[in-house]
Amino acid sequence: MLTASILPRVFIFKDKDSEVRLSDPSSKMSPEEVMNFYSGTYPILTTAKIEGPEIKGDEIEYKFLTTLGTKG
Numbered sequence: 001m002l003t004a005s006i007l008p009r010v011f012i013f014k015d016k017d018s019e020v021r022l023s024d025p026s027s028k029m030s031p032e033e034v035m036n037f038y039s040g041t042y043p044i045l046t047t048a049k050i051e052g053p054e055i056k057g058d059e060i061e062y063k064f065l066t067t068l069g070t071k072g
Contacts, residue, residue, distance in 0.1 A: 007055065011038070013048065013064035031062050 011022040011034055025037050031050050039045040044066050052062035 007058060007060045009034075009053070009060045009062065011035070011062045011064060013042070013045065013066060015042070015044065034062075035064055 006027075009024040009027070009031075011024070011031070013020055013022075020042070022034075022038055025034060029037065031052075035045050035048060035050060045064055048064040048066045050062055051065055053060045054063075055061070
């Protein structure tokens with residue numbers, strides 16, 4: 001018998017050389033609202049773009065792509 005379950009969302013962005021995984025504050029929030037929610041803690045997210053969703057394992061993964069600090 002098949003069972004359906006809701007996959008948890010996870011939000012990822014790169015801060016310098018490390019990858020930061022952010023949990024989902026509320027499943028009712030859109031990815032844009034989640035990015036705005038975390039931008040108070042991580043100001044680099046104010047100019048980020050959203051990539052995804054992509055299902056990886058047992059999670060739905062969104063990536064916040066930042067261009068701040070890159071040259072070229």
